[in-house]
Amino acid sequence: MVTQAIAEVMNVGDHGSTFAGNPLVCHAAEAVVDIITEDGFLEDVTRKGEKLRAGLEKALGSNPHVKQVRGMGLIVGVQLDVVRRSAVGFVCTLEVQHICQITLRAIHLI
Secondary structure (H helix, E strand, O other), X not given: OOOHHHHHHOXXXXXOOOOOOOHHHHHHHHHHHHHHOOOOHHHHHHHHHHHHHHHHHHHHOOOOOEEEEEEEOOEEEEEEOOOHHHHHHHHXXXXXXXXXXXXXXXXXXX
């Protein structure tokens, strides 16, 4: 997917990797740092995370399978006392749009 001239000077792995520092990745990382260092950004994330956890605790508090709602910022997990198969059914009742992962006994939200 490159021109012949570029292909002739590239070696295996030059185009990128998971931890590459190529110009695109560096520019994206710089943009993220610029955003998260803006005045009030992290405080806003903290406030939204507290609101999210409080809302989940209120909505799920009476469910006997919910052991704990935990997290930091907007990365939140709901600890269950049921295993994954039951957790999948439980998630379907939450109407949550951003599920990152369902582990053996937890649901991770972003």
